Amino acid sequence: MLMKGGWWSGVSRNVRVLGVVSLFNDIASEMIYPVVPIFLTAVLGAPVAVVGLIEGFVEATASLLKLASGWFSDRFRRRKPFVVGGYAFSTFSKLLLGVAYVWPMVLAARFIDRLGKGIRTSARDALIVESTANGSRGLAFGFHRAMDSTGAVIGPLLAILLLKIFRDNLRTVFLISVLPAAVGVLLLIFLLRESGVRLEGRPGRFRLSWRELSPEFKVFLLVSVLFGLGNSSDVFLILRAKDLGLTTVLAIFAYVLYNLGYVLFSIPAGAVADRIGPRKVLTAGFLVYALVYLGFGLTGDARAVWILFPVYGVYIAFTDGVGKAYISNLVAGEKIGTAFGIYQMATGLCTFLASFIAGLLWTRLGVRTPFYFGSLMALLAVLVFVLPGRRTPAAVARSG
Numbered sequence: 600m601l602m603k604g605g606w607w608s609g610v611s612r613n614v615r616v617l618g619v620v621s622l623f624n625d626i627a628s629e630m631i632y633p634v635v636p637i638f639l640t641a642v643l644g645a646p647v648a649v650v651g652l653i654e655g656f657v658e659a660t661a662s663l664l665k666l667a668s669g670w671f672s673d674r675f676r677r678r679k680p681f682v683v684g685g686y687a688f689s690t691f692s693k694l695l696l697g698v699a700y701v702w703p704m705v706l707a708a709r710f711i712d713r714l715g716k717g718i719r720t721s722a723r724d725a726l727i728v729e730s731t732a733n734g735s736r737g738l739a740f741g742f743h744r745a746m747d748s749t750g751a752v753i754g755p756l757l758a759i760l761l762l763k764i765f766r767d768n769l770r771t772v773f774l775i776s777v778l779p780a781a782v783g784v785l786l787l788i789f790l791l792r793e794s795g796v797r798l799e800g801r802p803g804r805f806r807l808s809w810r811e812l813s814p815e816f817k818v819f820l821l822v823s824v825l826f827g828l829g830n831s832s833d834v835f836l837i838l839r840a841k842d843l844g845l846t847t848v849l850a851i852f853a854y855v856l857y858n859l860g861y862v863l864f865s866i867p868a869g870a871v872a873d874r875i876g877p878r879k880v881l882t883a884g885f886l887v888y889a890l891v892y893l894g895f896g897l898t899g900d901a902r903a904v905w906i907l908f909p910v911y912g913v914y915i916a917f918t919d920g921v922g923k924a925y926i927s928n929l930v931a932g933e934k935i936g937t938a939f940g941i942y943q944m945a946t947g948l949c950t951f952l953a954s955f956i957a958g959l960l961w962t963r964l965g966v967r968t969p970f971y972f973g974s975l976m977a978l979l980a981v982l983v984f985v986l987p988g989r990r991t992p993a994a995v996a997r998s999g
Contacts, residue, residue: 613730614739616790617682617723618746620783624686625750627693627780628712630758631773633854635696635705636834637847638769645702646962650834652955653706657713662947664717669940672722678794678936682726683787685719688712690780697773720943725936728927729794734873736927740920741869748865748912751858755851762848816929816938820945822984823922826885827949829892829976831957833857835969836895836911842966843901853908860912868916869924877925882984884917889977896970 610618639645639653668681692712699705724740731739758772765771812820833854840850872880891911894903923939930938957969 611730621747622750623783626754627776629751629754630776657709661713661717662944665943666940669721669936673936678722678726681722685715688715721939737869737872737924744920745865748861826980829973831953857908860909864916887914892974896967
């Protein structure tokens with residue numbers, strides 16, 4: 600350990616390794632993510648509706664794989680092969696993106712990238728749970744997300760620098776992004792360990808029973824689906840910034856501010872969730888999202904982007920890692936990978952629908968409409984989440 604006591608003592612070796620790997624992977628991913636929609640529309644001539652279709656399709660694919668990989672990692676009691684394999688697929692996708700000359704090739708590259716994400720995510724999150732004490736899971740997920748989003752700050756800034764050096768040659772940026780991603784894969788191979796948790800028994804044949812899920816998990820799944828239907832890909836925020844008059848470099852820099860907000864609030868949000876319960880923090884996050892999306896819809900002033908993007912990062916910090924910590928309190932350890940898979944499959948399929956809907960709304964009803972819709976769905980999700988229900992004292996204690 601680097602220090603005794605304090606918050607660092609709640610972060611295990613595996614979580615630190617996964618955090619560093621996410622740092623490198625997100626440097627690579629976020630070097631290219633904010634410029635992909637610009638590459639598609641400005642270089643390859645694809646319409647905005649195609650951007651929404653691509654993002655939605657690849658996220659839906661990843662979601663289905665998150666369920667399968669989570670279940671298989673539960674069944675075989677091994678997480679590392681799924682984690683390493685998933686990051687390796689994503690590394691290869693960046694190489695493919697660099698040689699894309701038509702938008703279907705971008706679709707293929709994004710598909711492979713999300714394939715990797717689908718393979719690794721549920722197993723990785725289960726490994727974080729197994730490597731962390733019960734009272735520190737919010738902190739552990741907060742640390743992991745903070746490292747991830749630190750990469751998301753560095754990546755776009757590096758992209759801006761490379762675009763300046765290589766005179767807006769996007770393909771060169773794509774190819775250079777392979778390097779940090781490859782470093783992350785090597786770190787996993789040599790430093791990541793299985794948790795050592797020994798769970799009794801093995802799941803039977805692949806079967807999902809609604810009755811086996813706890814009532815609290817079902818409610819959160821419903822809330823997440825409602826929210827997810829309005830939570831389209833972040834590429835629409837970047838396109839909205841461009842629509843308001845920002846240059847490509849300024850749009851990317853605004854996206855950096857979003858990730859900076861995420862970095863600054865992820866660890867505090869996780870620590871607060873451990874103290875007061877994740878449910879309260881999640882509710883606050885959904886409300887922040889509703890306000891931000893309403894702001895993106897209402898504003899006609901490009902200066903508002905510099906406020907909205909950082910606040911959007913606060914929403915992510917309050918919901919991403921905290922949501923996973925919340926689920927870990929509601930599901931038995933031997934099924935945690937499957938539970939994460941169910942949750943991430945459901946929300947990912949919603950991202951597909953939300954991105955497709957947003958593309959259509961943008962094209963047919965105007966650029967403001969997708970953001971009004973997203974804000975409305977977030978408020979509906981909050982309403983369902985805070986409605987009083989029949990919750991036992993034990994459930995209240997677990998979920999906060």
